[in-house]
Amino acid sequence: MVTPLQPRVSMHAWALSAALETQNVNIRGKSAGLSAWMLGEDFDNRHYAYEMGLEYDGVDYQRGDHVISGLLRELGRHGREDAARLFPQLVSAVARDHLMYGRCMFELFEDADSDTPGPRLGVLPGWSLKHRWGGTFQATPRAGKLEWRRLPTTALIELRLPGRLGKELYRTRKFLQVLDAHRAGDPAVWATAQSTGYDFNTHRNSLDEMAARATKSIGWDGRELFLERATNSYRTYRRLQFLRAPG
Amino acid sequence: MVDFVALAYTQAVLGLQDYAYALIADFPHWVVAQAHGKSARNLGPLPAELLGNIQDALKFEKAVEGHRVTSDANIKQLVARAIATEAIDEATALMATFEDDFWLWASRVIDRDTPAGGAALSRLDEALHKWEMTLSALSTLFDQCEAVHRDVDDRWPDLSLDRLEARRAALQNRLRAPITMVATRVDVDMNPDRPDVFGWAFYRAHQDLLEDVLSDRTPVRADLEERLRGLVVATDRAGSRLRTTVQRQHYRVLGSLWSEPTLMLLQLSGVALVTGLARQRSDLLDVFERVWGELLDADAQHVLDAALAALVMDDALFGLSPGKINRSSRHLQAMAALEGMGLSRDDLEYGDLEESRPDLSTRLAAMLSHVAYSDFEDVFVATWLVPGARRRGAVLRDDALGARLTELIEVFSDATEGETRRQAEPYVAGPRGDGREGS
Numbered sequence: 290m291v292t293p294l295q296p297r298v299s300m301h302a303w304a305l306s307a308a309l310e311t312q313n314v315n316i317r318g319k320s321a322g323l324s325a326w327m328l329g330e331d332f333d334n335r336h337y338a339y340e341m342g343l344e345y346d347g348v349d350y351q352r353g354d355h356v357i358s359g360l361l362r363e364l365g366r367h368g369r370e371d372a373a374r375l376f377p378q379l380v381s382a383v384a385r386d387h388l389m390y391g392r393c394m395f396e397l398f399e400d401a402d403s404d405t406p407g408p409r410l411g412v413l414p415g416w417s418l419k420h421r422w423g424g425t426f427q428a429t430p431r432a433g434k435l436e437w438r439r440l441p442t443t444a445l446i447e448l449r450l451p452g453r454l455g456k457e458l459y460r461t462r463k464f465l466q467v468l469d470a471h472r473a474g475d476p477a478v479w480a481t482a483q484s485t486g487y488d489f490n491t492h493r494n495s496l497d498e499m500a501a502r503a504t505k506s507i508g509w510d511g512r513e514l515f516l517e518r519a520t521n522s523y524r525t526y527r528r529l530q531f532l533r534a535p536g
Numbered sequence: 537m538v539d540f541v542a543l544a545y546t547q548a549v550l551g552l553q554d555y556a557y558a559l560i561a562d563f564p565h566w567v568v569a570q571a572h573g574k575s576a577r578n579l580g581p582l583p584a585e586l587l588g589n590i591q592d593a594l595k596f597e598k599a600v601e602g603h604r605v606t607s608d609a610n611i612k613q614l615v616a617r618a619i620a621t622e623a624i625d626e627a628t629a630l631m632a633t634f635e636d637d638f639w640l641w642a643s644r645v646i647d648r649d650t651p652a653g654g655a656a657l658s659r660l661d662e663a664l665h666k667w668e669m670t671l672s673a674l675s676t677l678f679d680q681c682e683a684v685h686r687d688v689d690d691r692w693p694d695l696s697l698d699r700l701e702a703r704r705a706a707l708q709n710r711l712r713a714p715i716t717m718v719a720t721r722v723d724v725d726m727n728p729d730r731p732d733v734f735g736w737a738f739y740r741a742h743q744d745l746l747e748d749v750l751s752d753r754t755p756v757r758a759d760l761e762e763r764l765r766g767l768v769v770a771t772d773r774a775g776s777r778l779r780t781t782v783q784r785q786h787y788r789v790l791g792s793l794w795s796e797p798t799l800m801l802l803q804l805s806g807v808a809l810v811t812g813l814a815r816q817r818s819d820l821l822d823v824f825e826r827v828w829g830e831l832l833d834a835d836a837q838h839v840l841d842a843a844l845a846a847l848v849m850d851d852a853l854f855g856l857s858p859g860k861i862n863r864s865s866r867h868l869q870a871m872a873a874l875e876g877m878g879l880s881r882d883d884l885e886y887g888d889l890e891e892s893r894p895d896l897s898t899r900l901a902a903m904l905s906h907v908a909y910s911d912f913e914d915v916f917v918a919t920w921l922v923p924g925a926r927r928r929g930a931v932l933r934d935d936a937l938g939a940r941l942t943e944l945i946e947v948f949s950d951a952t953e954g955e956t957r958r959q960a961e962p963y964v965a966g967p968r969g970d971g972r973e974g975s
Contacts, residue, residue: 501600520593520614522606 294399294408298440299427302363302412310430315416321389322469324500325462328509329388332381335532343373352406359405363412382412383448387455388462390415394425395446410446454534457506464503468496494518507534538645539652542659545638549666552626555580556673559619563680564612571611580626583618590614609686616681621693623674631703634663639707646714654718654733661711661740667704671697709757716741716763719770724777734777738770739862742800746866749808750873752815761823767804768827771797789857791849796859798846799913802921803863806912807870809920813900814877828924836928843917844937850913851938863911870912874904884908902947910940918944 305311321329345353357372358365364378386393396411403409419426419437425445426437449455482489500515508530510516516524558577566576571590579587590611597605642660646653678695685692719737726732745767748760757763774797782793805824812821831839850860871881883892885908889901896904903915922932922945934942 498596498599501596505600518589518592518596520590520597520606520610522610523593523597526605 294397295441295444296401297396297398297409297411298438298444299396299411299413300417300429302414302417305414305417305428305430308430310433310435311417311428314428314435315414321462322466324465324469324511324514325388327512328462328465328504329385331509331512331531332384332388333378341373341376343376355405356407359403359407360410362405363410379448383450384454384458386415387450388458390418391455391459393448393455394418395448396440396444397446398444413440413445454507461503461507461509465500468500468503471496507531509534537652538642538656539659541638542642542656542663545634546659546663546666548630549663549670552623552630553666553670553673556623556670556677560673560677560680563677564616564684567612567615568608571615579619580622582622583615586618587615609684612684613686613690616684617690617692620678620681620695623677624693624695627670627674627697627700631667631700634707635703639710643710643714646718651722651730651733654722654737655731657711657714657718658731658733658736658740661708661715664704664708664711671701671704712741712744712757713759713763715744716766716770720766720773724773726777726781734773738774738797741767741770742804746804746807746869749804749811749820750870752811752817752873754817756817756819756823760820761827764823764827767801768831771801788849791845792857793859795846795849796857798842799850799859799863800866802843802846802913802916803866803911805920806907806914806916807866809916810900810903810907810912811870811873811877814874814879814896814904828921832921832924832928832930836925836930840921840925840930840932843921844932844941847913847917847941848938851940863913867907867912871908879904881908899948906944914941914944917941919948923948 306315343353343357344350348356354372358370358375361372361375361379362369364375364382366378383393393415394413396413397408398411400409413427417428419428424442425440427440428435429438430436450458479489497515497517500511501519504511508527510524510527510531513524516527519527559579567587570576570579570587571594573591590606594604594606639660642656645656675697678697682692682695715737718733719741722734722737724734726735741763745760745763748757775794778794778796782790785793805828808820808824811817812824828839874884875881879893883889884904889896889905893901899919903919906915918941926932932945937945
């Protein structure tokens with residue numbers, strides 16, 4: 290039996306981000322640290338499938354493209370976009386959510402006002418969700434306060450990454466967050482290195498090595514921040530590994 | 537002082553050469569070994585730092601990945617580039633030091649015409665000689681570095697040594713005139729505490745002139761005539777020094793030693809005569825004719841007697857002497873130059889030049905056949921000096937001649953004075969019979 294799609298329950302991601310009431314919750318997404326933030330950005334900026342195209346079975350190309358672009362329209366950044374361009378963004382959004390929150394969920398709903406046929410995927414920012422007692426709740430502003438609204442289980446779709454990649458990403462982000470907290474960036478501390486006898490070079494080398502180990506499974510090169518000691522060959526190797534990882 | 541600085545400079549050039557040879561040995565295998573921590577070679581600062589970084593990078597990727605990612609080919613190329621860059625920079629800087637700093641100072645000392653100037657000149661000449669070997673070693677090193685240059689997008693510095701070689705040759709040319717000047721002016725007395733500057737300058741000037749004569753350079757160097765005149769003076773000085781210093785020998789040995797400087801001058805003139813005629817170089821022949829002509833004009837009988845005496849004394853010594861070995865080496869150089877003109881020694885000695893090279897005059901063919909198994913000195917005396925001296929009234933005393941020389945003079949004496957004169961001018965190929973009256 291096919292359950293008919295219901296109207297949207299969750300709040301649109303942009304409206305949620307703009308609301309004053311959610312700012313304290315949203316901080317989860319902003320405090321991940323520089324490295325994790327850059328890694329998330331890189332998932333958006335470096336796509337392996339630049340030349341990807343779609344083919345439709347059973348419908349003509351124009352209708353197929355219409356349906357898919359309607360389904361994914363919330364992932365677009367520039368209004369209506371071609372379906373083939375939205376797919377890589379779906380992949381990077383899934384990867385990014387796994388990186389930041391360990392899972393990635395969307396709400397599938399029917400939009401009666403939409404000018405496109407078929408269902409739509411509603412983006413659910415990971416920072417706005419809470420999973421309790423077998424249900425999923427979203428932080429929603431209401432009359433100047435924040436309330437946790439239960440989202441209908443039947444409308445929720447969880448997208449997973451192949452193999453252990455999702456877990457690897459989340460683990461990597463956690464590691465990087467810890468390492469970021471130990472970066473010796475204060476020039477004043479560096480200046481006192483001679484008098485204190487603390488070897489900041491060893492400190493930095495150790496952090497670089499740990500960061501490289503933490504990102505080894507996904508191949509991210511950290512924009513070469515922690516690959517200062519590496520040869521060009523190894524940097525290229527890491528870049529290729531990264532392009533393969535989130536596909 | 538300048539002597540010591542020149543010596544230090546020569547050591548630096550030799551050091552660069554040794555460095556290049558050390559790197560060439562077993563290259564590029566030692567590069568990989570050194571990148572993995574083995575201390576295989578002592579390197580200059582640039583490649584040493586690079587190798588240190590590579591060692592660190594390899595440790596880093598081993599620690600992260602558990603295995604090595606960077607390939608040997610990459611390591612070789614990185615280090616080869618650093619080595620080549622450093623070596624060409626060092627060589628260029630070392631050459632610039634010679635040209636801009638050292639030469640300006642040394643040339644002032646040389647101009648003062650002192651024994652120290654002569655010693656400095658000999659050191660400079662030695663340094664430039666060492667440069668030749670160093671450039672050869674660098675050329676081999678750069679070839680090996682380029683052999684591991686796989687990534688063509690990786691731009692390397694210009695490793696051509698042509699410009700350095702041209703600068704070295706230009707410096708060597710600058711030394712030629714001062715060397716001859718030293719041979720004409722420096723004190724000939726030998727001092728056991730000082731190097732024999734006169735002896736060195738005399739031989740060096742001779743070798744320079746011989747190379748000029750054999751090089752077929754057009755036009756001849758502007759200072760060639762002046763240097764030849766200087767060499768005539770140096771020949772007299774060398775002869776008088778030998779007469780005062782070499783004694784207590786058997787008179788035949790003594791005669792041979794005393795006559796050596798004259799024989800070298802006659803040999804040089806003979807080489808110039810034969811190669812000048814073969815190459816039809818009137819400018820070269822004119823230089824030698826003017827210098828010898830003036831000598832004969834001054835005292836034809838004395839010049840003739842001295843030359844004949846030198847030849848006879850040389851013949852009288854049966855055996856090897858240092859002078860003979862030296863002249864034999866120069867003779868081989870001249871024969872190699874003739875071979876470069878298509879006149880192989882076998883053809884000259886056993887072939888029939890009239891058939892194989894109909895373009896040569898009979899007189900020149902006879903001269904070439906003679907030098908193939910005998911000396912340039914004889915040819916010069918028999919074909920040019922004797923007729924020239926006779927023309928100026930000198931008398932040839934038959935009793936002073938050996939059998940071989942007598943025969944040779946007879947072979948070439950059929951020519952009239954006018955014909956003899958023509959031999960010293962460029963040979964103009966005419967009808968086949970024109971140039972064959974001498975045989």
